[in-house]
Amino acid sequence: MxxxxxxxxxxxxxxxxxCAGVDRAIQIVKQALAENGPPIYVRHEIVHNRHVVEELESLGAVFVEELDQVPEDGIVVFSAHGVPKSVPEEAKRRRLLFADATCPLVSKVHREVERHHKAGLTVILIGHAGHPEVIGTMGQVAEGSVLLVETVEDVARLEVVDPERLAFSTQTTLSVLDTAGVVQALKERFPAIEGPRNEDICxxxxxxxxxxxxxxxxxxxxxxxxxxxxxxxxxxxxxxxxxxxxxxxxxxxxxxxxxxxxxxxxxxxxxxxxxxxxxxxxxxxxxxxxxxxxxxxxxxLVDENVTFRVPPLPKRRPAQAA
Structure with a gap:
């Protein structure tokens, strides 16, 4: 028994x-495949999940680390995490067709950092070193214009040129509680620091x-x-x-x-x-x-009804069609 x-x-x-940003990024790759046929190249993992990556590979997506792995006639999609400005610039230089699947909430942070930079402020970014989103965000402005901190201890060690000309932004996927502590430390040390108009954590x-x-x-x-x-x-x-x-x-x-x-x-x-x-x-x-x-x-706890529209996607040039 x-x-x-x-x-x-x-x-x-x-x-x-x-989330809505992940769903949009996956739909961009699937729609690009449906409209153009394989292969569609994707720079880095479209989102951080092997199951998703393998499903898209089975449909004809080819994942690459850098653009030099994409042939001249290729269509490439940038991942949901966002990319430095140098990446689309390189794609344009090589005359590649590309679609940007950056989450709109990450793009908001990019524009925020650009706005502060143009206003002459040094931007302090709260985030994890080496994360693709952080690399993409820091790459929106000139190298050295954004200072990265991860912890309250990092804030204490921070050296800035002008403490009256500072702003901060955050990676969108951080711990809400931990980030609040770092933000508090920044405000206590630099009372004049400007924050985002709306919360950066998505x-x-x-x-x-x-x-x-x-x-x-x-x-x-x-x-x-x-x-x-x-x-x-x-x-x-x-x-x-x-x-x-x-x-x-x-x-x-x-x-x-x-x-x-x-x-x-x-x-x-x-x-x-x-x-x-x-x-x-x-x-x-x-x-x-x-x-x-x-x-x-x-x-x-809550019903999520956020959706992000899939942008117009590039079409393979007729001469390149199979």
Whole structure:
């Protein structure tokens, strides 16, 4: 006789998964493929998720690190994270056709940094060194015009030419709580510093962190579906730990779960980063049902109805058509 399954309550965060900027970027690649046929080249991962990348590869997308890997007759899409100005300039120089899938909320930060720079202000960017979004944002103006800080300690060490001529912006996928601390430190040290007209951390990042905070309390284990190089996904793990989940970890998919470690787990909190498709969450729940007597409780904080329009896309030149 088969022994009864151990009960497991899965508390599901809502909202979770794809945001409007990620959805738009993926649709840009798919529509470019539909209108032009493969191959469509994509500079860097369109979003930080291997499942998404592999799906697009199966449709004919070719992912490259730099433009020199794109042939002269190629169509290239820039990722949702944004690119330095030098990238579209190089594409134009080589007469490549290109589409910019930069999230409109990241583009807002780009214009903000440009505006401050033109006004003669030194811009302090709060963000993670080496992240593609940070590289793209700093690359909107002349090298050395933007100073990067990650922590309150960085603010204390900061050296500026004129403390009366400063402005700050932030990466869109940061921890809301941690960033507030850095902003406070900047304002205390540089009272004249100008901030963004509206919050730079995007609505989706904020909503997902708030939803995580709501479900992590009392959880025996929290799982976040996402990628290690996804900033917003890693921030969700941090929020879960801070809010009292006994354990919290990032997984790429259900295949990463160590089910043998579930001996004392009765309450599992589950969410997904903004670049993780819902199918990966569904697979985690299905895998859990194979092993446990699962009850799913969804905690919804807000309904997201934000959408971003797909821009007009380049058409392959007739002479280049297959």
């Amino acid at each position: 088969t022994p009864p399954k151990q009960p497991l309550t899965i508390v599901l965060a809502s909202p979770r998964g794809f 609505y989706a990042t904020t909503n997902r962190q708030q939803a995580m905070a709501a479900i992590a309390k009392g959880a025996d284990l929290t799982l976040v579906v996402g990628a290690p190089n996804s900033s917003n996904s890693m921030r969700l793990v941090e929020v879960a730990k801070r809010e009292g989940s006994r354990r919290a970890q990032l997984i790429r998919s259900a295949a990463d779960i160590d089910w043998n470690s579930f001996g004392d787990v009765r309450r599992l909190a589950l969410s997904a980063g903004a670049s993780a498709p819902e199918v990966l969450v569904e697979q985690v729940i299905a895998a859990a049902r194979d092993r446990f007597d699962v009850t799913v409780e969804e905690v919804k």
